[in-house]
Amino acid sequence: MINLERSEKVIIGILIAALVLGCGVILYRKYAPIGDLRIESSTVNKHTPRDITKKVRMININEASVETLMGLKGIGKVLAGRIVEYRTKNGSFITVDDLKKVPGIGASLFEKIKDSIILE
Amino acid sequence: MKRPILYILIPFILGIVIAHSSNFQPFLALVVCIIALTLAAIYAGKNFFSHAALYLAVFFFGIFYSQNFGTLPGDHISSFLRSSPRHIFLKGVVADDPQASLTPYHKTKVRFLLNADAIKESDDWRHARGLVDVNLYASLREPLRYGRHIVLEGMIARPVGLKNPGLFDYANYLAIKDVYAVLRVNEGGMVEATDEAAPNPVKSTAYRIRSWMRTALDTYFKEPYRGFIKATMIGERADLRYSLSSDFIKTGTIHAIAISGLNVGLIAGMFLALLAAVRVPQKVRLVLVAIAMVLYIFIAGASPPIVRAVIIYIVVVAGYCIDRQSDMLNSLALAAFGMLLANPKALYDPSFQLSFISIASMILFVPKINSMTGIDAIERDSFTGKASYYIASGISVSVAAWAGTWPVVAHYFNIVSPVSLLANLVVVPALFVLTAGSFLFLAAGAVSVAAAAVAAHTVTLISAALFTANHWFAAAPLAYFRVASPSVIITALYYAAIALMLVPAKIEFKRFTFRRVHAIIAILIIANAIVWHRVASENNSTMRITFLDVGQGDSALIELPGGRNILVDAGSGGDEEQFDSGRAVVAPYLWNRGIVRLDAIIVSHFHEDHLGGIIYMLENFKVGAVLDSGAYCPKSDIYRRYRAVIKDRGIRHIAIREGDRIDFAHGRIIVMNPEKRKDIVDGNENSVVLKVVYNNFSALLCGDASGSALERMTDLYGKQLHADVIKVPHHGGNIGDEIIVKNFFDNVGARYAIISVAMMNKYKAPSPKTMRIISSSNPIIYTTKDNGAVTAYVTLKTYGVKTYIQEN
Numbered sequence: 001m002i003n004l005e006r007s008e009k010v011i012i013g014i015l016i017a018a019l020v021l022g023c024g025v026i027l028y029r030k031y032a033p034i035g036d037l038r039i040e041s042s043t044v045n046k047h048t049p050r051d052i053t054k055k056v057r058m059i060n061i062n063e064a065s066v067e068t069l070m071g072l073k074g075i076g077k078v079l080a081g082r083i084v085e086y087r088t089k090n091g092s093f094i095t096v097d098d099l100k101k102v103p104g105i106g107a108s109l110f111e112k113i114k115d116s117i118i119l120e
Numbered sequence: 121m122k123r124p125i126l127y128i129l130i131p132f133i134l135g136i137v138i139a140h141s142s143n144f145q146p147f148l149a150l151v152v153c154i155i156a157l158t159l160a161a162i163y164a165g166k167n168f169f170s171h172a173a174l175y176l177a178v179f180f181f182g183i184f185y186s187q188n189f190g191t192l193p194g195d196h197i198s199s200f201l202r203s204s205p206r207h208i209f210l211k212g213v214v215a216d217d218p219q220a221s222l223t224p225y226h227k228t229k230v231r232f233l234l235n236a237d238a239i240k241e242s243d244d245w246r247h248a249r250g251l252v253d254v255n256l257y258a259s260l261r262e263p264l265r266y267g268r269h270i271v272l273e274g275m276i277a278r279p280v281g282l283k284n285p286g287l288f289d290y291a292n293y294l295a296i297k298d299v300y301a302v303l304r305v306n307e308g309g310m311v312e313a314t315d316e317a318a319p320n321p322v323k324s325t326a327y328r329i330r331s332w333m334r335t336a337l338d339t340y341f342k343e344p345y346r347g348f349i350k351a352t353m354i355g356e357r358a359d360l361r362y363s364l365s366s367d368f369i370k371t372g373t374i375h376a377i378a379i380s381g382l383n384v385g386l387i388a389g390m391f392l393a394l395l396a397a398v399r400v401p402q403k404v405r406l407v408l409v410a411i412a413m414v415l416y417i418f419i420a421g422a423s424p425p426i427v428r429a430v431i432i433y434i435v436v437v438a439g440y441c442i443d444r445q446s447d448m449l450n451s452l453a454l455a456a457f458g459m460l461l462a463n464p465k466a467l468y469d470p471s472f473q474l475s476f477i478s479i480a481s482m483i484l485f486v487p488k489i490n491s492m493t494g495i496d497a498i499e500r501d502s503f504t505g506k507a508s509y510y511i512a513s514g515i516s517v518s519v520a521a522w523a524g525t526w527p528v529v530a531h532y533f534n535i536v537s538p539v540s541l542l543a544n545l546v547v548v549p550a551l552f553v554l555t556a557g558s559f560l561f562l563a564a565g566a567v568s569v570a571a572a573a574v575a576a577h578t579v580t581l582i583s584a585a586l587f588t589a590n591h592w593f594a595a596a597p598l599a600y601f602r603v604a605s606p607s608v609i610i611t612a613l614y615y616a617a618i619a620l621m622l623v624p625a626k627i628e629f630k631r632f633t634f635r636r637v638h639a640i641i642a643i644l645i646i647a648n649a650i651v652w653h654r655v656a657s658e659n660n661s662t663m664r665i666t667f668l669d670v671g672q673g674d675s676a677l678i679e680l681p682g683g684r685n686i687l688v689d690a691g692s693g694g695d696e697e698q699f700d701s702g703r704a705v706v707a708p709y710l711w712n713r714g715i716v717r718l719d720a721i722i723v724s725h726f727h728e729d730h731l732g733g734i735i736y737m738l739e740n741f742k743v744g745a746v747l748d749s750g751a752y753c754p755k756s757d758i759y760r761r762y763r764a765v766i767k768d769r770g771i772r773h774i775a776i777r778e779g780d781r782i783d784f785a786h787g788r789i790i791v792m793n794p795e796k797r798k799d800i801v802d803g804n805e806n807s808v809v810l811k812v813v814y815n816n817f818s819a820l821l822c823g824d825a826s827g828s829a830l831e832r833m834t835d836l837y838g839k840q841l842h843a844d845v846i847k848v849p850h851h852g853g854n855i856g857d858e859i860i861v862k863n864f865f866d867n868v869g870a871r872y873a874i875i876s877v878a879m880m881n882k883y884k885a886p887s888p889k890t891m892r893i894i895s896s897s898n899p900i901i902y903t904t905k906d907n908g909a910v911t912a913y914v915t916l917k918t919y920g921v922k923t924y925i926q927e928n
Contacts, residue, residue: 008637015644022651029658029683030716036772037684037719037744042779091816094790094840095779119840 042097061099061117062092072113079104093119125453131175132457135182136464139190146187153180186464197236197250198278198300205277205880209310210303211269212236215251217327217421218264221358223257224698227307230256230264231358233299234272251298253279256305262313266327267320271312274305280879282669283908284705285924286605286712288532296465326418330354333419336565340576345583351377352551353558355421362696364587369533370594372522372540373547375425378471381479382548383420384429386555388413406437425475431455432479448483452476470532474525481524482517488621489516518544527614531605534711539599543590550586554579602711602740609650617643663787663814663914667847668709669904669924670701672878672885673729676821676847677710678812680784684719685710688810688821690733694758702733707740709909717742720782723762724807724823726753731762738765749794750775751802759802776808786916787814792837793829804850805829811843817914818842820868822849827856830864839867844919845912846870848894851877852886852903861893872921873899874910 004012059072061083069080079102086102093099096117100110138144156177163170192198200208218232232254239248254272256264264270279302281291294300305311337350347359360377368374376382388409395405413430420426435451456476459466466472490496495512499505518541530536537543561575593599606614620636620643627634664679670691678686687710691701710716718741724730726748735758737743746766753759766773781790793809800806807823820843825833830849833841846868849855852875873894877885886903894901900921902910908924 004637008641011641012637012644015641015648018648019644019651022648022655025655026651030714034683034719037686037782039745039747039774039776040781040783042781091813092840094781094788094811094813 042095059117060119061096062087062119072116074109074112095119123447123450123453125450125457127175128178129453129457129460131179132182132460133467135179135184136186136460136467138179139183139186139464140468144183144187146184146191149180149184149187153177153184156180182464185461189464192300193249195247195249196300197239197248197252197276200239200241200248201276201278201301203278205275205304206241208274208276209240209245210234210236210248210252210272210274210276211238211240211245211314212252212272214264214266214268214270217266217330217418219356219358224695227257228259230254230260232256232264234270234303239276250300252276253294253299253302254305255302256309256311257307258305258309258311259307260311264311264313267324269314271310271314272303272305273310274303276301276303277880278302280671282671282705283904283924284669284709285909287705287708296469298463298465322415323418326415329415330419333562336562336572340561340565340572341580344587345580348377348583348587349554349558349579352383352555354419355423355426367587367590367594368547369535370537370539370600371543371547371590372529372535372537372600373543373590375474375478376547376551378423378425381425381429381432381475382551383555384413384416384426384433386552387416387559388433390556390559403441406441410434410437423471425471427459428452428455428475428479431458449480452479452483470528473528477528478521478525482520484622485520485523485618486513486516489520514545514548515541518548523618527606527611530603531611534602534605534708535600536603537600539593539596543593546589546593547586550582550589554582554586557582602716604712604714610647613643613647661916663812663817664911665812665819665845665914666709666909666911667874667876667904668705669909670705670733670876671699672851672881672883673701673732674724674823674847674851674876675701675706675733677706678789679713679715680787681814682785684784685715685717686720686722686782686789687718687737688722689724689730689823690721690737692729693732694728694735694761700733700736702736702740706733706737710741717744719744721746722776722808722810723748724809724821725749725751725804726756726759726762726802727804727824728758730823731758735761735765738762738769738771743769743771745772745774747774747776747808749777749800749802749806749808751794751800751806753802787812789813792820792833792841793823793825795832807849809833811841814914815916817844817919819845819847819912820870821847824850826850826854827860830856831860834860834863834867837867841867843868843870845872845874845921846899848873848875848886848890850885851875851881851883852890852894853877853883854887855890858889858893861890862896865894865897869897870899872912873901875901875903877903877905879905 059068061069066077066080066084069075069083070077072080075083082102082104083099087093090101096114096119097110099105099114099117100107135149139146139149154177156173160170160173160177163173200206212234215233215235218230220228220230223229234252234254236248236250236252238245240246254274256272256274279291279294279299281289281293283289294302333354334350334356337346337353341349343359344361344364347357347361348364350356351360355378357377365374365377368377391409391412392405395408396402400408410433413433417426417430432448432451432455435454436448459472490513493512493516495509495516498509498512500509521544522540526536557575557579561572561579564571564575617640620639623636625636660683661681663681664677666677666679668675668677668691673691674689675691676688678688680686687706690706693700693702710718718737721734721737721743723734723746738746776791777794777796778792779790779796781788790811790813791808792811794800794806804824804826805828807825807829809823809825809829810821812819812821820841826849841864846865855861875886891901902921902923904910906925910921910923912919912921
């Protein structure tokens with residue numbers, strides 16, 4: 001079993017090395033640490049179905065058109081358009097805080113409009 | 121021909137495999153077999169064609185024989201079974217040695233096999249044949265014995281096995297042993313013995329001896345030694361503690377507890393030496409011990425390893441008596457052939473496979489290893505020479521057995537134990553000493569109580585030392601690894617590679633030369649192709665949510681694109697000695713998918729059917745964080761242990777409430793329940809409800825949320841509850857007021873409704889009322905009891921839901 005020609009020894013050596021390397025990559029992916037899971041918190045906007053009066057003045061960010069959205073204080077045509085674009089790409093807003101993800105809507109603007117928006 | 125039986129065995133085995141995996145017509149197979157046999161006879165002689173025809177005949181005979189075996193007669197007991205248990209009366213003969221044990225609720229349970237002959241439901245007795253696995257909880261006036269003809273009253277049903285891809289299925293396992301029905305005789309159920317049927321006298325004697333041995337062992341040994349000695353001496357595993365056997369599994373020495381050729385060899389050797397001392401002639405000695413060994417088969421529970429070992433002993437003795445040198449491999453093949461003729465399905469029994477592969481490996485590889493490593497060259501004249509030779513040979517036996525069996529062990533137990541090479545060197549000799557000591561104890565018991573007590577004490581001490589040593593081996597770094605079942609190709613390549621060790625380096629055929637090194641290079645190339653293919657295809661943008669079949673309980677695995685894995689609940693469990701979903705289902709499923717760590721475990725609420733299995737998961741996996749509702753859970757033993765494990769292992773423990781979420785690429789997991797309130801108490805209403813969103817797809821995992829929780833979520837979220845897949849709350853059981861529930865499900869509007877529930881549960885879930893409400897919007901309903909594990913595959917573009925069992 002030890003009587004191998006030089007070329008055969010080289011070939012077997014390379015193949016074994018490649019095998020070990022491949023297994024190393026697989027094992028690394030399996031065991032290498034990845035960062036901790038991040039959990040974010042947010043507030044769920046509460047509303048009661050019976051509070052109809054408030055509903056009239058509230059704007060549903062999941063269904064409103066660009067024009068309707070422009071009714072919000074501080075939201076112009078551009079931002080309204082961006083809200084609709086975000087909605088189309090990422091689906092409905094689950095919580096009100098998601099609005100902060102729309103480019104251009106920062107924390108302060110959000111604070112101003114958050115009491116006027118609903119999700120449903 | 122040197123090994124005739126071996127060359128007949130191989131086509132026979134192939135025949136069984138083909139019969140098992142296809143529906144080849146048995147009659148057709150028989151016809152082809154007869155034709156091939158005729159051809160072989162016509163062209164008889166030492167030519168290739170005649171031999172080939174013979175092997176072909178055996179192959180088709182294997183198909184015919186196996187198929188024929190698999191078809192059950194018309195009056196077989198299984199034809200009386202329906203999808204739910206039925207109350208019946210059953211007549212039959214006790215077919216093995218009944219084993220008594222204590223349930224966790226401190227009731228006595230007697231377990232045995234019954235060879236049925238008649239069944240009665242309401243009217244008359246009807247003929248019914250077949251083996252029935254009986255669990256008897258009723259009180260008995262006198263103990264049941266093998267061979268008694270009895271009448272039983274109880275609930276008969278099909279065996280229940282959890283159905284998850286790639287995992288152990290109890291119903292399948294019983295079918296391999298020809299058992300297709302289970303009977304449960306409850307307290308107060310009738311048990312009456314009629315006249316004694318004519319039992320097999322050999323079995324009767326053996327079981328009486330076993331009973332005597334059992335009483336002796338029960339009297340003089342304490343736990344955990346009692347369970348261990350009973351398992352090794354008389355094959356009774358009922359008292360064996362799981363914590364002990366798990367150490368043996370980890371160190372790859374569990375075969376020592378399953379009675380194997382070791383015990384047979386030692387016992388035979390002991391009796392041979394005794395008879396030689398009283399000057400019994402050699403051939404008489406061999407025959408007497410052979411008879412004793414047959415008796416021992418039944419004393420020790422007739423498991424495949426001991427049957428195999430005794431058959432080999434008998435064949436070797438028979439060969440010697442006829443003055444022929446019998447080839448070991450041929451004897452092994454004869455034993456295998458005999459056992460397969462008795463039951464072709466045994467080929468699929470893990471115990472059968474492991475016994476024969478390990479012995480064949482030892483026979484084939486030990487001489488090769490000895491010659492390659494120069495052990496053969498050790499001179500055995502001096503004492504040290506002899507000692508070194510035997511120790512070195514012992515090591516090569518251990519290596520040979522491990523080399524041949526580790527892929528099979530990895531397949532069935534998801535474990536590879538490099539430490540077994542070392543551990544076996546300690547465990548095997550210790551077991552020789554223990555077995556000899558136990559027999560001395562039994563002999564001493566016939567002499568005096570004091571002598572027996574001394575012997576028992578000595579055996580106990582040696583056992584204690586063995587357990588401690590084994591525990592150290594199991595705790596050593598890199599002692600064992602959890603692995604996925606190796607694929608067929610990898611296993612085949614591996615066995616081809618080690619088989620090449622046995623083949624000469626160069627074989628000359630008529631036209632070309634086979635050089636072994638070329639075959640090795642070919643194998644290495646294929647192996648590289650497989651490995652690098654796996655490396656290249658790691659990228660994955662599919663999300664998988666698998667609802668596992670854990671019986672009565674919930675467990676779902678969310679595999680996120682990007683490689684993170686989140687487990688939601690883990691079924692029931694928590695008691696080492698009882699069924700634990702974490703240990704039996706969830707952990708093996710994860711190992712089989714190559715998952716060794718969990719980024720998060722989410723516990724919906726702290727009821728035992730969701731929390732029980734979590735403890736095993738926390739102890740055996742690296743967990744990034746544990747998320748639960750943070751609810752107050754009073755007076756629950758399992759909850760206290762859960763908190764203790766989290767604290768001991770320093771795992772992040774985070775309370776999640778509605779509004780919390782975990783984001784990932786193109787999706788997120790959102791918590792919808794319970795509310796952000798101070799001081800909530802654990803219960804169904806405060807189950808963590810999760811919505812998993814991936815691009816356009818969403819799934820709702822509801823825990824056990826019911827009643828007011830459903831109403832609150834409907835009010836708050838309304839149409840936001842919409843999901844494509846819903847895991848129905850509370851195992852499809854009662855979840856509250858009909859209108860509230862209907863509103864909830866209408867808002868969810870799921871296309872697929874999945875219910876995680878057991879086949880026979882005491883709550884009679886799923887409840888017809890809930891099923892009616894769900895069905896009103898016509899979703900596709902899958903239950904884990906009928907469909908096994910259910911998986912939703914979601915890509916960026918679309919999704920699909922597959923079940924493990926297609927509805928029959």
